[in-house]
Amino acid sequence: MKIQTTCPFCGCGCGMLLEVENGQVLSASPQRSHPVSRGTLCVKGWNGHQIIHHSSRLKKPLIKENGSFKAVSWERAISFAKSRLESIKKTHGAEAIGVVGSLKCTNEDNYLLAKFARAVIGTPHVDSALRYFQAPTMLAMQKHLGYAVASCTIGDIESADTILIIGADVKAQTARVGSLVLGAAKGGKRCILIDPHEQELSRFLTLQLRPRPETDLALLNCMMHVIIERDLYDPEIKGVARLRSDGLERFTPAYGESVTGVAADDIIRAAELFATAGKGIILYGTGLTQQNNATANVEAVWNLALLTGNIGREGAGILPLLYTCNMQGVVDMGLMTEFLPGHRPVDDVPTRRQLEKAWQFNLPTSMGLTLQQMINEAGKKIKAMYIVGENLAWSAPDCTTAAAALDKLDFLVVQDLFLTETAQKADVVLPACSFAEKEGTFTSMERRVQLVHRAIPPIGDSKPDYEIFTDLANAMGAKWPTAKPQAIFQEIASLLPCYSGLDYKKLSVPGGVIWPCHEASEECSVFKKILAERHGSFADVTIGRPFVEEPDEEYPFIMITGRPAFHRMTGTMISRSFTLDKEDMVATVEINTDDAKALKLRSGWTVLVKTRRGQVKRTVVVTRAVPPKVIFVPIHHKDGHTQSLVNAAIEPESGIPQMKMCAAKLEMM
Numbered sequence: 001m002k003i004q005t006t007c008p009f010c011g012c013g014c015g016m017l018l019e020v021e022n023g024q025v026l027s028a029s030p031q032r033s034h035p036v037s038r039g040t041l042c043v044k045g046w047n048g049h050q051i052i053h054h055s056s057r058l059k060k061p062l063i064k065e066n067g068s069f070k071a072v073s074w075e076r077a078i079s080f081a082k083s084r085l086e087s088i089k090k091t092h093g094a095e096a097i098g099v100v101g102s103l104k105c106t107n108e109d110n111y112l113l114a115k116f117a118r119a120v121i122g123t124p125h126v127d128s129a130l131r132y133f134q135a136p137t138m139l140a141m142q143k144h145l146g147y148a149v150a151s152c153t154i155g156d157i158e159s160a161d162t163i164l165i166i167g168a169d170v171k172a173q174t175a176r177v178g179s180l181v182l183g184a185a186k187g188g189k190r191c192i193l194i195d196p197h198e199q200e201l202s203r204f205l206t207l208q209l210r211p212r213p214e215t216d217l218a219l220l221n222c223m224m225h226v227i228i229e230r231d232l233y234d235p236e237i238k239g240v241a242r243l244r245s246d247g248l249e250r251f252t253p254a255y256g257e258s259v260t261g262v263a264a265d266d267i268i269r270a271a272e273l274f275a276t277a278g279k280g281i282i283l284y285g286t287g288l289t290q291q292n293n294a295t296a297n298v299e300a301v302w303n304l305a306l307l308t309g310n311i312g313r314e315g316a317g318i319l320p321l322l323y324t325c326n327m328q329g330v331v332d333m334g335l336m337t338e339f340l341p342g343h344r345p346v347d348d349v350p351t352r353r354q355l356e357k358a359w360q361f362n363l364p365t366s367m368g369l370t371l372q373q374m375i376n377e378a379g380k381k382i383k384a385m386y387i388v389g390e391n392l393a394w395s396a397p398d399c400t401t402a403a404a405a406l407d408k409l410d411f412l413v414v415q416d417l418f419l420t421e422t423a424q425k426a427d428v429v430l431p432a433c434s435f436a437e438k439e440g441t442f443t444s445m446e447r448r449v450q451l452v453h454r455a456i457p458p459i460g461d462s463k464p465d466y467e468i469f470t471d472l473a474n475a476m477g478a479k480w481p482t483a484k485p486q487a488i489f490q491e492i493a494s495l496l497p498c499y500s501g502l503d504y505k506k507l508s509v510p511g512g513v514i515w516p517c518h519e520a521s522e523e524c525s526v527f528k529k530i531l532a533e534r535h536g537s538f539a540d541v542t543i544g545r546p547f548v549e550e551p552d553e554e555y556p557f558i559m560i561t562g563r564p565a566f567h568r569m570t571g572t573m574i575s576r577s578f579t580l581d582k583e584d585m586v587a588t589v590e591i592n593t594d595d596a597k598a599l600k601l602r603s604g605w606t607v608l609v610k611t612r613r614g615q616v617k618r619t620v621v622v623t624r625a626v627p628p629k630v631i632f633v634p635i636h637h638k639d640g641h642t643q644s645l646v647n648a649a650i651e652p653e654s655g656i657p658q659m660k661m662c663a664a665k666l667e668m669m
């Protein structure tokens, strides 16, 4: 029997079929009629299902007693979690409890978790690992667009005339988007990449600019300077004079060359290519956002798109690359401390009143701590955490320090599929179901809401996340009905304007529906109206802050990180797929040929990569894919723990840690 569902890995939202026999998922295959994947899956989509029946799946709730886990009944686990959370709330207040949602859970799960945290516990400290990837995007887009979302869809890549990619390896991280870009590049469309690291796509590009790490803001401002000076901007756009006088004047190509290391002529060429080819689309990843100037970078992207007339028309826009299946849904459902469900600010009184009436609880009136702030405050302001489906002891920046911080909590609840490094620190572990064992919806990077169908019963005594939240909420005094995803979705659609008009029947077609869509025939037209109404609001031009960790004598390299094609996030899921795991066993560090010569290093040798926070063992790859004085370290879950090296310093505007780059050195072993 084949069960139609949605891929649970990256944010492209491909449609997949699970082949099921006798309660076992045997294989995954593509859906031919799916509008995004159109009969294709990437290597993760084909093989990732191997995690479902993995022998290390948690099958029973666990409680830690005298340092060891003991399997207990659900009644005991829920009662224990309830009494400890209530006791901490009574002693220290609700604000002593932090809640972290999962980018892999369904919308129904995440909506109930946001409701549980804000209404039942009453804490404002509600966040998710989205903070580590795209928080600046969500805040900037909400400010300029009114919604924390992309301004266009994946389909727009095909109708665009020019594609500009910044700080992302689209093929490795979001394979379906990557294959569309590769097809466009091979077909002769203008494709420009801004990234210091060369990648598979590089040889098909019209142009690649390789700026010094952390100088994207200057580069984007210089491109806009050229576009304005040469009258290449959209004549319909208002506010260009202000943009010019607001600080863009100093961003000449010569200045850009001195800051970024990119030749002035290449900056001019990139600006002309992007501004003169009709419709332009901008894709970007964490190379742009995990920086000290993250929010200013995203706002510069907004300005560039607006200046060139690329907001609010087909084949044009801004598409931030979301690396996880429900990263968009996490924001939609209110698991970002700044926003209530539906991207509405926490201090929006009418929304708060509406939710208080529907939920029958008073809600916190201001935003709480972000994820990284919660970790930093563990054992201080934060006494307890409830972490769902995230392995923060492994994935947080400077994770050795983050793991030690979790040890300082009075109480930790972890809900997950596996006994991760984070779960091992918990006082109680609640076993959750995988995507194949529950119903619900995911929302992809292009706002596409799609059904996830249950293919098999829960493994062992694991439960769907929405059921666990309901049980715990009711134990703590809520009177929620027995959770059914369809009914939860109806509640979501009744309270969130962006989901208004959606229901499971409308979503049952391959590819679901892109929100907002009050009527099936209106797909996206409502959004275009929103875009049209907001035309012309340029963000302020800023110079940006300096790089936080300039290389010095002791740490002479800039280390940048990235994700290889066969890996994902912390490896909690993908490393349990034997097919994917065996494809990429060696954890490497890439070093430029000139630097390797100076250090007398050869490919295949083992070195220690050291930063101010830690060290990992890596195998050297000598290459011209990285510029001189830069090393590239793939985030690899085995044989080297990249996240222990990276910087946890927070960008003040968005709370994103500056994880993408830091100073480093190499030592022979």
Ligand code: SF4
Binding pocket: 007, 008, 009, 010, 011, 012, 013, 014, 037, 040, 041, 042, 043, 044, 045, 046, 174, 175, 176, 177
């Ligand atoms: S591109 Fe993303 S959504 Fe599509 S199959 Fe691969 S991992 Fe799944």
